[in-house]
Amino acid sequence: MADVRVARLNRLSLTNFRNYASLDLDLAAQLVAFVGANGTGKTNILEAVSYLTAGRGLRRANLADITCKQVQEGGWSVASKVDQDGLDVSIGTGLKQNEAGRRVRIDGVDQRTSDSLLDYVRILWLIPAMDGLFTGPGSDRRRFLDRLTLSLNPAHGRQVSSFEKALRQRNRLLEQGGSASYLTAVEQQVAELGTSVALSRRETVSLLQGTLSEQAELGLPFPIAGLELTGDFEAETEGLSASDQEDHFRKLLEDGRPRDRAAGRTLTGPHLSDLHVRHTAKDMPASQSSTGEQKALLIGLILAHADLSASVSGLTPILLLDEVAAHLDPNRREALFARLDALGCQVFMTGTDESLFESLPIPSQIFAIEDGKARLLSV
Known part of the structure; x- marks a missing residue:
């Protein structure tokens, strides 16, 4: 990938994070695996890495709950050295005692928001909690799509947050009988941000579908997904320019005030959109595919998006794959590892047994996790 910066963590330090009072890892490989029994803290390491970018982390946990139970106070921190094609940058984040939000530092300088980390690290993940993505509520798929979009457009997270805040404000005004002029002003915000x-989201779906089509030519043993952003708002605004979409949304909001007031919520808009996924080879919804096929579809989506993210952002993402190898047969595991190696992304994986990673390309690193410590098994 020409003109793409390679971002890798070459050191990771955890303090008072989950079950780790202190953990320091020297990372010297593109592909890194953590192995150990369930409950030893393998996923906690991936969660720590997920806080090195914008957002709420892969578990979306209450920040105060992350502090090591052995300490119970004082907060927690995650720090790393990031190598971008030979340029080292120190990044870190954490929670100080009696503070509500996490702090972010880059080269020792406090940052206003975690969005600043996106200049140095883009992180994608696939965790067991996502196994029901295709059969669960639409809100889960919207959140998944927004995470994919954030790695392509760093402003997206802030736009979603502001849109949701404006929606809540409109709902309160409807409930409390706010004036028409005030509602009009708020609905203008809702329409602009929602559009x-x-x-x-539409751009991400379009770009990702194109990348999935290209991935089909690689002959990987993972089914190709067909993607479509669906919902009443999408159907009503399809083919409209951005300004016409905004005008249409604003009119829908104005006309829908009596209905929305009675319902206690806004009944139209992109906050109700859904990501429809199909198994293209079988021409069937992903929700009707087998559990194994759904897992394979997700893996294919993440692989395609990692490729897309690198080409659009000019920065290779870091992938977090929790317990991904356990659900694959040896041939698919080998194909997955080979594809990850070819993508050039740094990847952190977990598994209960070292044998799951015997087909990792050389050089890779495998750490055994036990009793809050990490022991390097092989390189």
Whole structure:
């Protein structure tokens, strides 16, 4: 990938994070695996890495709950050295005692928001909690799509947050009988922000579908997904320019005030959109595919998006794959590892047994996790 910066963590330090009072890892490989029994803290390491970018981490946990139970106070921190094609940058984040939000530092300088980390690290993940993505509520798929979009458009997370805040404000005004002029002003905000969110999501779906089509030519043993952003808002605004979409949304909001007031919520808009996924080879919804096929579809999506993220952002993402190898036969595991190696992304994986990673390309690193410590098994 020409003109793409390679971002890798070459050191990771955890303090008072989950079951780790202190953990320091020297990372010298593109592909890194953590092995050990269930409950030893393998996923906790991946969660720590997930806080080195914008957002709420892969578990979306209450920040105060992350502090090591052995300490119970004082907060927690995650720090890393990031190598971008030979340029080292120190990044870190954490929670100080009696503070509500996490702090972020880059080369020792405090940052206003975690969005600043996106200049140095883009992180994608696939965890067991996502196994029901295709059969669960639409809110889960919207959140998944927004995470994919964030790695392509760093402003997207802030837009979604502002859109949701404006929606809540409109709902309160409807409930409390706010004036028409005040509602009009708030609905203008909702329409502007909602249209921006919808356009960013549509672009991500379009770009990702193109990358999935290219991935089909690689002959990987993972089914190719067909993607479509669906919902009443998408159907009503399809083919409209951005300004026309915004005008249409604003009119829908104005006309829908009596209905929305009675319902206690806004009943139209991109906050109700859904990501429809199909198993293209079988021409069937992913939700009707077998559990194994759904897992394979997800893996294919993440692989395609890692490729897309690198080409659009100019920065290779870091992938977090929790317990991904356990659900694959040896041939698919070998194909997955080979594809990850070819993508050039740094990847952190977990598994209960070292044998799951015997087909990792050389050089890779495997750490055994036990009693809050990491022991290097092989390189």
